[in-house]
Amino acid sequence: MFWTLVKLMSTDMSRSSTSVAFRSTLKRDLLIAFKKKNDIANPFMFFIIVVSLFPIAITPDGDRLAEIAAGVVWISVLLASMLSMDNLYRSDYEDGSLEQLLLSPHPLFFMVLSKNISHWLVSGLPVVVAAPLLAYMLSLPQEAYLTLIASLLIGTPILSLIGSIAVALTVGLGSRGLILAVITLPMSVPVLIFGTLAVEASVGVGSPAGYLALMLAMLAASLSLAPLASAAALRISIS
């Protein structure tokens, strides 16, 4: 709240450009995230715990784990990103700073984009960094590591951008954990498909480059379209 006010005052006084507002929103969100460490730590812990449940439930056998490793990592990433999605707009909605954001003179598209980026930096990036460790524990073949990291680096922002639409649509609801899952999970299917296909291709004969390129195309499309939908959704939810 305080930061938003500061930001709004500064933008009003200096008539500064949208890029300044973009950066200050980003900085503010990152600061808040680092103050509330739980919000970063919990989805991350959730990701690690879910992944480590699979060998217990399925098999400790390395060969069989290697077969499902990519899928396990991807599904856990998907669930963790959905869990962390919940606090993308919530606290801002509760303290009223989201409303201020809507009233700010800058295009909402960039404001939403900056919130998505900061959210990905604190929730998506740690997961990507931890992925090789977990892939090792699931005995994923070594030649697939690079592809796994690359596919996660491209894929997790897409998940954040898609999830942001659903969160924005349900921001005013009291209990929305499940409805968020029902809306977002089917939409993440393409990312899941190409993410796992890329890893599989790098293990087998094919080349993962094609899948990664397709994922990049999806990232570009969702970077330009999803914030638009999120912004529209926020305007609908807060009116």
Added chain:
Amino acid sequence: MIEAIQFSSFSEFLDMGGYAFNVWSVYGLFAVFIIANLWLPLNKRKQILREQKRRLLVNEERNITTDDKQQ
């Protein structure tokens, strides 16, 4: 017309070349689906009309007794 029918007896018709269960359950499901999706809105319409008529009559009665304002 009659000669073009694929079956010579009724029991043969019911048997559907051995796929009786699958063919007839598909057509049964289809029939239930269509009838349900026509009957449900019609039934709801009756409910709505009944409910709104009741509300309307109650309101009118109240207006007559209190007589403070017209609807």
Added chain:
Amino acid sequence: MWLWFSKLGSPKWFYELSGKWLPWLVGAMIISMTVAVVWALLYLPPDYQQGYTSRILVVHVAVAGTSLAFFPLMAVAGTITLVWKMKLADMVAKNAAALGAWFSFITLATGSLWGSVMWGTWWEWTDARLVSMLFQFFLLLGVVSLRSALEDPDKAAKACALLSIVGCINVVIIKYSVEWWNVLHQPSSPLSVNSDSPNGPEFWIATIIMVLAVYLFLSISLILATRNEILQRERRAQWVQELVRNS
């Protein structure tokens, strides 16, 4: 054109017009449905590969084809809701989501009843159409549950409109990515016979009539549900109160 458009948006006008159309639509549906069902069940010669199970496909193909119309329909209605704020479009969209979920479910059920004979299994992940239909079903249920979660009807209308547009784009992407995924995961395909195998012209004529019948059914069911919605939302309007009083 614009006069016509705004007139179409008026619930009263729609209610009266649809009241005039309904008997014709119902008549046409009964005739085409009877022709299609009788043809399919009595006259359709058994397929040389599928035997009498091609009878299942007449229903399955018609319902499946029609169920693909729901997301485009809802996306168009959603655009009209968001851009022109037409109440009628939302009334149609609200009922379309639930009906679309029904359609997808019936498609899956009839598909697996056919598959249990032809593929020897009730569910087959290697069939891209089944899998993408499953996700279309989930997405439609998502729209339905978003609608029921949001209490403010105006907000729910706009939110579902937006979700329908996003979902429509997403369904297309899901369809293509599932097909791609499917091509790569077919080491031993049981789908030596798929539903595109040569069926006779009799089959396709029966199916086309069935498609017509199912589309008529879709519009009748949607019109009936929309009329209910009009009665509920416009209950304070003079003409609805008169209609209720005379009922």
